[in-house]
Amino acid sequence: MKVRTLLSAICVSALALAAVPAHAGATFEAVKKKGFVQCGVNSGLPGFSAPDEKGVWKGIDVDVCRAVAAAVFGDANKVKYTPLTAKERFTALQSGEIDILSRNTTWTVTRDGGLGISFTGITYYDGQGFLVKKKLGVKSALKLSGATVCVQSGTTTELNLADYFGLHKMKFKPVVYDTADETVKSFEAGRCDVLTSDQSQLYALRSKLAKPDSAVVLPEIISKEPLGPAVRQGDVEWFNIVRWSLFAMIDAEDLGVTSTNVDQMKSSSKNPDVKRLLGVDVIKHGLGVPDDFAYKIIRLVGNYSEVFERNVGAGSALKIARGQNALWTKGGLQYAPPFR
């Protein structure tokens, strides 16, 4: 009888522990106390997060984490990375193993509503696209009826593909592989006419071909994949810091502030928007981080354009055009609320 009482007591307390909302409002304090940001990233995705020769993590998703560290500590290197697989990522965030999930994660309604996490913004507007052999002479995805399509298994990519071809009453034959490497090898070997994946990755896959010029990326994008960082739900303080770290980079590009001219702008700019952004004119933003956190981010990490070009754009091997990721003033979708 006693054993049973003890057992049920243990069960009840375990349930009680599980029911406590995760770290309500405590992440920022915990991060400051331990002295670094624990950031969940992809274990290897070209341009988004991958370790370089020296073991230093590089990529757009990595730079988001660096920006948050710059905002909180004034030091972009105070980040520790946890490489995560697609399956592990949400648990790692929910269980408190990481502070930010910055791992090319698509913002969807079910993830916002059902997973206990909140997306703070959009670092990259992605969408599923097609890579075809140039010699096929296809200019539009609507001409792909009857094609064999190489696709990675177990991803939303596979479902989107079926949706798109079904919607346009076209026939296709999927050839399913487990990894991106296998997909591109079989595309190269001619086992399929078309390769489909998120557009950001199509460029990376294309540059893996022996002759990258032999294939083209079609203009159609068949799905919306807004990728952004996420934090635990209910921790508004931390949510705001992560959200405004990204906004600071976008606003900096909007105002023409770069990592190279930021010091000069800080001392001589007459533009009140720039002055507020860089903390010259102190605004009581109430985020809990220093008044000039945006200045630190821009100086140590760069503005959005610099981050984009260095990791996936012209300054990288991927050479992805800004497209939807251009600023709202240049026909794109990147837009950040003002600093005031």
Add this chain to the structure above:
Amino acid sequence: MAAVPRQPDLPPPAAATGALGWVRRNLFDSPLNGALTLLAVYLLYLVVPPFVEWAILKADWSGTTAKDCSRAGACWVFIGVRLNQFFYGFYPVAEQWRVNTCLALLVAFVVPLFIKRFALKQWLGAVLLVVYPVVAFHLLVGGHFGLAHVETSKWGGLSLTLVIAIVGMVAALPLGILLALGRRATNMPVLKALCVAFIELWRGVPLITVLFMSSVMLPFFLPEGMNFDKLLRALIGVALFEAAYMAEVVRGGLQGIPKGQFEAAAALGLGFWRSTILVILPQALKLVIPGIVNTFIALFKDTSLVLIIGLFDLLGSIQAANSDTNWLGFSTEGYVFAACVYWVFCFGMSRYSQWLERKLHTGHRR
């Protein structure tokens, strides 16, 4: 009676001796064998020359960036540039001597065990099993004696593969022996039931599930803020998993010992533990050396599964290197390199087991 002069012995016909004779006897002694030989030669012709051309003749060996590679053949520059990472993972360069020291110590302890007439073998073995792990742990983790602390998340590459494999092997063998003995303990039904349950539970799930449970599910059951090391979780999972397999291998050996041996040991007045340790186990383990090494080789290769919980072992660090934008498109080189390294280790283990079998062979071979 005229004596017939003795003729000198003729040499065997030229077609039956030397290389030609060997070829006729072994490769073309029947039409079927001849056809198979030709087919095999043709297949080798299809595979080997292009591979040699790719891997050696047209390969690029020196350089520092992807631009130094012509892409006509293999680009070994990729491996060269990343070699440090493939071996040490993210272990800080200034601290890598600690990994080297651990390996050197291991070699220094293991090599004397191979020398036939080394007097202190048993002591050395004990030191290797008891003292060495403690020393190696403190050396690798650090945090004491002026050594900087290196978190396990920085470990990686081949050294992580070795850590997981060695810990798995060292923990699995004794645990497996105990489980096997427990499973055969018919006079202790509770213990037996526990051992059977443990073995069947762990053998019934794939390793990938064990790793996944340890890394994804376990944090949910732990109280807030209690987060114990990811590598430790993986190590415990691997060790328990392999122990279950090892138990069944050892049980096979125990079943191969004739009943007379147990009875003879009992007749000499040996109790359970002494008869087991002195009479039964030495014979049983010798019988199942191939099975034990088989499990070890499988374990060594299974270490690559830790990739799914975000630990970068040898294969993991190669795959991570494949997604560096400066080095896109060299995955083949990476995988060939990984295959070579895995092969060297597994082949080494297999040769060692054969050597051990010959050494311990005492005329009981069946």
